[in-house]
Amino acid sequence: MRALQIxxxxxxxxxxxxxxxxxxDDSQDSGNSRPTDVVDTINDVPDTPGDVETxxxxxxxxxxxxxxxxxxxxxxxDEVCVSSACxxxxxxxxxxxxxDSATLESCNAARTDWDSSDCIAQEGCTSxxxxxxxxxxxxIDPCTPGDxxxxxxxxxxxxxxxxxxxxxxxxxxxxxxxxxxxxxxxxNGGTVCNDVCANxxxxxxxxxxxxxxxxxxxxxxxSGCVCGVGTINCGGTCIDTSSNAQNCGACGNACPVGxxxxxxxxxxxxxxxxxxxxxxxxETNNNHCGGCGVACLxxxxxxxxxxxxxxxxxxxxxECVDTSDDDRHCGGCGNACLDGKVCIDGSCECPGxxxxxxxxxxDVVNNNAHCGACGNxxVANNGTCSGTSCTDPCGGCSNRPxxxxxxxxxxxxxxxxxxxxxxxxxxxxxxxxxxxxxAFAGSDTVCQ
Numbered sequence: 282m283r284a285l286q287i288x289x290x291x292x293x294x295x296x297x298x299x300x301x302x303x304x305x306d307d308s309q310d311s312g313n314s315r316p317t318d319v320v321d322t323i324n325d326v327p328d329t330p331g332d333v334e335t336x337x338x339x340x341x342x343x344x345x346x347x348x349x350x351x352x353x354x355x356x357x358x359d360e361v362c363v364s365s366a367c368x369x370x371x372x373x374x375x376x377x378x379x380x381d382s383a384t385l386e387s388c389n390a391a392r393t394d395w396d397s398s399d400c401i402a403q404e405g406c407t408s409x410x411x412x413x414x415x416x417x418x419x420x421i422d423p424c425t426p427g428d429x430x431x432x433x434x435x436x437x438x439x440x441x442x443x444x445x446x447x448x449x450x451x452x453x454x455x456x457x458x459x460x461x462x463x464x465x466x467x468x469n470g471g472t473v474c475n476d477v478c479a480n481x482x483x484x485x486x487x488x489x490x491x492x493x494x495x496x497x498x499x500x501x502x503x504s505g506c507v508c509g510v511g512t513i514n515c516g517g518t519c520i521d522t523s524s525n526a527q528n529c530g531a532c533g534n535a536c537p538v539g540x541x542x543x544x545x546x547x548x549x550x551x552x553x554x555x556x557x558x559x560x561x562x563x564e565t566n567n568n569h570c571g572g573c574g575v576a577c578l579x580x581x582x583x584x585x586x587x588x589x590x591x592x593x594x595x596x597x598x599x600e601c602v603d604t605s606d607d608d609r610h611c612g613g614c615g616n617a618c619l620d621g622k623v624c625i626d627g628s629c630e631c632p633g634x635x636x637x638x639x640x641x642x643x644d645v646v647n648n649n650a651h652c653g654a655c656g657n658x659x660v661a662n663n664g665t666c667s668g669t670s671c672t673d674p675c676g677g678c679s680n681r682p683x684x685x686x687x688x689x690x691x692x693x694x695x696x697x698x699x700x701x702x703x704x705x706x707x708x709x710x711x712x713x714x715x716x717x718x719x720a721f722a723g724s725d726t727v728c729q
Contacts, residue, residue: 353392361392371395379413412444419445429463436460450476645669 348367350356356367372388372395380386386395400411400418410421424439424446431437434454437446452458452465457478459468467478474484474491481487481504486494488501495506498519508519515522515532522528522545527535529542536547539560549560556563556573563569563586568576570583577588580601590601597604597614604610604627609617611624618629621642625632631642638645638655645651646669649659653669664671 363391363393368393377416379416382412382414383408385413385416385418414440414442414444422446431460431463434458434460436463436465438463 348356349365350362350367351365353360353362356362359370360367361370362368370392372392374388374390374392376388378386378395380395380397383399383401385398385400387398389396398418400406400413401408403411403418406418406420412419412421422445424443426439426441426443428439429436429449430446432446432448434452435448436450436452438449439446450465452460453476456476457468457471458465458473458476460466465473465476467473469478471478471480472487472491473479474487479487479491481489481491483501483503485499485501485506486492488495488506489504493506495501496514496518498512499506499508499514501507506514506517508514511523512519512521513532514520515528520528520532522530522532522534522542524542526540526542526547527533529536529547530545536542537558539549540547540555541550542548547555549555552562553560554563554569554573555561556566556569561569561573563571563573563575563583565583567581567583567588568574570577570588571586575588577583578590578596578599578601580594581588581590581596583589588596590596593603593605594601595604595610595614596602597610602610602614604612604614604616604624606624606626608624608629609615611618611629612627616629618624620637620640621631621635622629622637623632624630631637634644635642636645636651636655637643638651643651645653645655645657647666649666649671651657652659652666652671657666657671659666659671666672
């Protein structure tokens with residue numbers, strides 16, 4: 282019974298293998314042998330009545346581990362199903378190759394082996410006229426590799442083996458092309474550029490040469506790119522330099538950041554002015570008030586393009602001044618306080634209780650010449666200044682000696698006697714003798 286099972290399994294497997302190899306026996310196979318995996322599959326037939334095959338394709342006694350399958354779809358991408366087992370494919374579906382210069386091989390339908398065909402065995406072929414080249418049987422057309430020829434509207438080139446020509450280009454009549462001497466040429470005398478005919482003298486996409494495109498706004502004139510009116514060529518692009526911020530007034534003259542190009546000059550937006558490389562509002566900028574470089578004074582600010590002193594300061598030409606306490610501009614510009622006076626509340630005054638007398642600020646306290654007030658001379662009245670009052674060394678009398686030209690002291694006519702210790706230094710009434718010299722009278726005390 283065991284022998285019968287092996288015989289049946291082997292016969293079925295051989296039938297499958299025969300179909301897969303095109304029915305050839307070993308004597309007709311051009312040397313190709315049956316796939317090793319098929320042989321291995323045969324060896325996987327259980328050899329003992331009690332053997333049981335596992336889900337993974339391995340039998341219980343440690344046989345091969347092939348995957349059980351019924352179709353190629355159940356196997357991996359590079360595997361095929363042969364006799365219920367997934368095995369490595371020998372080739373890809375539709376794959377062809379040249380085994381040698383005369384033998385063409387193609388992958389069989391089962392992808393388990395290569396089928397061979399003899400190119401020279403074809404009708405009308407000999408080893409001199411037919412060959413296998415690049416996976417195809419071809420008729421040999423001896424030529425020099427790289428040479429080109431016309432075949433109707435097609436351009437053909439000799440292959441690298443020098444055995445024949447292959448199509449490399451098609452000259453389409455719709456594009457104005459025809460094949461001449463192995464090349465596509467224009468029927469209108471133009472130049473072939475990217476399979477189309479171009480007039481290099483006026484084609485903006487092929488100006489003077491293929492693919493030499495003129496930039497935006499440019500025209501092709503006599504094979505050269507020419508910019509339109511109001512533009513110039515800047516680096517291959519037509520630019521209006523009157524308004525282009527990167528090429529303002531001239532190619533490459535870029536305006537600083539924030540500036541606009543207007544009339545070929547870099548200008549500031551929103552009526553601002555360009556001062557020291559920056560856009561400023563000359564209506565309010567203290568460093569550029571009313572114009573570039575016009576700086577406002579300290580303690581002033583720019584208002585509507587004019588420098589104005591901060592209130593309550595007054596503009597005195599080169600500075601803003603508080604005329605309430607400025608000694609050079611007291612109460613008004615140029616009104617300087619002199620002779621020791623200082624500016625107090627907009628008026629020139631003597632400082633610290635001093636009094637202005639005889640062109641100077643003086644202290645009238647204890648001042649004999651100006652005691653308590655200007656011109657109050659204590660010395661002239663034979664007194665001294667104490668505080669702001671003159672003292673009376675003569676005891677307070679009203680009749681005092683006067684200084685004469687001839688005598689040092691004498692009493693006024695009719696004033697009386699000369700001063701003495703008895704009279705307290707005062708002239709006292711007498712009997713009417715006028716101009717009696719105190720010196721002659723022998724007075725002993727004189728009040729000065």
